[in-house]
Amino acid sequence: MQPIHIIGGGLAGSEAAWQVAGLGIPVVLHEMRPARTTAAHKTDGLAELVCSNSFRSDDRATSAIGLLHEEMRRLGSLVMRAADANQVPAGGALAVDRDGFSAAVTAALAGHPLITLRREEIDGLPPADWDSVIVATGPLTSPALAAAIRAATGEDALAFFDAIAPIVHRDSIDLDIAWFQSRYDKAGPGGDGADYINCPLTRAQYEAFVDALLGGDKTGSHDWEGTPYFDGCLPIEVMAERGRETLRHGPMKPVGLTNPHAPQEKPYAVVQLRQDNRLGTLYNMVGFQTKLKHGEQTRIFRTIAGLARAEFARLGGLHRNTFLNSPKLLDAKLRLEAAPRLRFAGQITGCEGYVESAAIGLLAGRFAAAERRGAEPDLPPPTTAHGALLAHITGGHIATIDAGPRSFQPMNVNFGLFPPLAQAPTRGADGARLRGPAKTVAKKEALTARALDDLARWVGSGPRMAAAE
């Protein structure tokens, strides 16, 4: 049987190789290290963790990432097996001994009879006779391959110096203070004239906000972050440094808006949030790209009227990243529409994080293996963490006309990506009406229970892994 070629032995490529081989299909895994390395990798091990050693919360009942862990375990994930075997104490989080973790993944793949590991850089589009390829070369894809992918996709950019803006859960925004309205009630394509959530600031609040930005702790830049940011995408604290009024004439301009809660009072400045996913559960802070430290962002942004209790699905950040405009370029099974023999996996598809990258590798591996056997791959239900993440990458995100050339940004898994419950729980096991945090916990528990039920049905209907399930 023809092998499936996987380029990149990181989190996604390693998991994809394990899944493909576990389903009985031969794999050739091409990893360029140690002959050629990236600015962040330090070893020649597969699935090297380039920064933190944490896989984040392992709480499968009330956390979306914990649920993703659990789903991966149930799908025979090598990354989760190696993580569990190399766990170090970290409270409710799953943290690992990074060397032990990478060594376990490397040994499992090197010892698998169906996997051939080749230490080589693929520096252009794969040869035409590789009829099924998974590209999992990550945020630091080697420049030669990145250039070839850019040419094949027709995109004018692939590697970005990301200044990303925070994303807020819609149901944590206080609409007794904020309100829905587009500037001048303009109804753009697909909009109805009330597409933005607006948070008003008085002059005193604006001045205090600018002071907080100027005094806020910024993350240090790394040597590998060589790409300059461009003027259209400046971090807000850099804008504030250029002048106290700059923000008020930029993303925070108060024009074309009337606050229905206080129609006589003209806001001095306005923060706008724009719908970020089709479900309407997530809103991004327009023009609020920032490199403030995460704790500072939460502290400073919660001082904005209407955001006092904001829950962030993603905080802003700045780093070099290579990723596709996936909703436009990939089909639902992660294949490049323009060249379906190429499938993408991991962070290059626009997910964010070690676990998410591995999870998309897991799906890409399963899809490629099913196709090799002549079957049409079955998509995971959108109610599962895998399905929700896949939907974000391949279609859930909505691009808006004023969002710039690329509004799609990498995202961690979070409950905002899940379709809402048909009926959110209102009463606890004791029959008492749920309120406050207890209500939020019950909602999360209902989402995770639904996910695991739906995953079980999906697993039951699919092929079984020979090695690990």
Ligand SMILES: Cc1cc2nc3c(=O)[nH]c(=O)nc-3n(C[C@H](O)[C@H](O)[C@H](O)COP(=O)(O)OP(=O)(O)OC[C@H]3O[C@@H](n4cnc5c(N)ncnc54)[C@H](O)[C@@H]3O)c2cc1C
């Ligand atoms: C500096 C940095 C820090 C990060 N910190 C964290 C963090 O703390 N926590 C977190 O959850 N996420 C973090 N991320 C985000 C992301 O989750 C990780 O980058 C993750 O490793 C992505 O998995 P991946 O498999 O897509 O890519 P990678 O794990 O990077 O794997 C890609 C592999 O492809 C190889 N490769 C690249 N080009 C070629 C080529 N042409 N031919 C052959 N091989 C090639 C690389 O050597 C590498 O082994 C960080 C990212 C960066 C860049």
